[in-house]
Amino acid sequence: MQHEITASLIDHLRAKTGMNVVWVFDGVKLPVVKPFITVEQMPSSESVVSKMRDAARSIYRFQVGLHTQSMTERTRKQDEIKRIFVFDTFDLLDTTQIPAPVIGSFCVDLTGITPISPESVSDTTNYHKVYFDIEIDVNYYG
Amino acid sequence: MRKLADASLAGDVDKITETYVRQMANQSAAMAPVKDSYLRNSIMASPQQESKGVWTYGSNLPYAQRQEYEHRSHKGFIRKSVWRNRGAYREAVKKRVKKAGG
Numbered sequence: 733m734q735h736e737i738t739a740s741l742i743d744h745l746r747a748k749t750g751m752n753v754v755w756v757f758d759g760v761k762l763p764v765v766k767p768f769i770t771v772e773q774m775p776s777s778e779s780v781v782s783k784m785r786d787a788a789r790s791i792y793r794f795q796v797g798l799h800t801q802s803m804t805e806r807t808r809k810q811d812e813i814k815r816i817f818v819f820d821t822f823d824l825l826d827t828t829q830i831p832a833p834v835i836g837s838f839c840v841d842l843t844g845i846t847p848i849s850p851e852s853v854s855d856t857t858n859y860h861k862v863y864f865d866i867e868i869d870v871n872y873y874g
Numbered sequence: 875m876r877k878l879a880d881a882s883l884a885g886d887v888d889k890i891t892e893t894y895v896r897q898m899a900n901q902s903a904a905m906a907p908v909k910d911s912y913l914r915n916s917i918m919a920s921p922q923q924e925s926k927g928v929w930t931y932g933s934n935l936p937y938a939q940r941q942e943y944e945h946r947s948h949k950g951f952i953r954k955s956v957w958r959n960r961g962a963y964r965e966a967v968k969k970r971v972k973k974a975g976g
Contacts, residue, residue: 774950774953775950775954775957777957777958777961779961791957793957795943795950797943846939846943848939848940848943848944849940850940851937851940863943865953
């Protein structure tokens with residue numbers, strides 16, 4: 733499910749924003765051209781929600797970074813992405829098939845928006861960044 | 875009697891919150907990157923009561939937020955401990971409120 737949810741998030745963000753969306757993996761090289769979005773997996777929480785172990789719950793977490801060229805661009809696109817996370821329903825894609833069919837849908841909980849400044853003013857490549865913390869709450873039935 | 879029960883409930887919820895916040899701060903400090911010990915110590919010393927039942931913790935260092943989101947191997951040291959304790963904290967508060975008949 734991790735792969736399906738990540739791919740679905742990236743696909744939706746690409747389609748809605750028209751921006752380059754990068755799946756952050758070990759050793760990834762970030763694009764030079766801004767703006768772009770990064771999607772990075774964070775630790776999930778797992779729990780069994782019924783005594784007979786026939787239902788379980790996972791909370792998938794991501795930090796989504798918006799990297800822009802200017803403060804104006806950052807704040808405008810930040811609002812655009814915030815609205816996507818707050819109001820949109822995301823198609824869940826079955827990534828085991830090509831092309832991936834839609835097999836369901838999910839909503840996202842936006843839990844935080846954090847702008848990050850570079851440590852040094854000379855570090856211009858790290859200017860104008862903001863991170864969104866999101867969660868996707870999934871229940872499974874055995 | 876009602877006021878007494880309310881005060882006791884608020885006091886207990888405050889104690890539960892303090893316990894969890896201190897626990898989260900300790901876990902965050904243990905997970906924080908250690909170049910020098912300033913970041914770790916700032917987190918350990920940070921828990922404070924804002925009002926009854928409302929506690930905060932974190933770091934006052936200017937680079938803490940950036941490390942939280944962008945450190946190569948230790949990012950999320952604050953959020954991870956919050957995620958780890960969030961469910962248990964909510965359950966503990968819920969249990970105490972139920973005991974009061976809420």
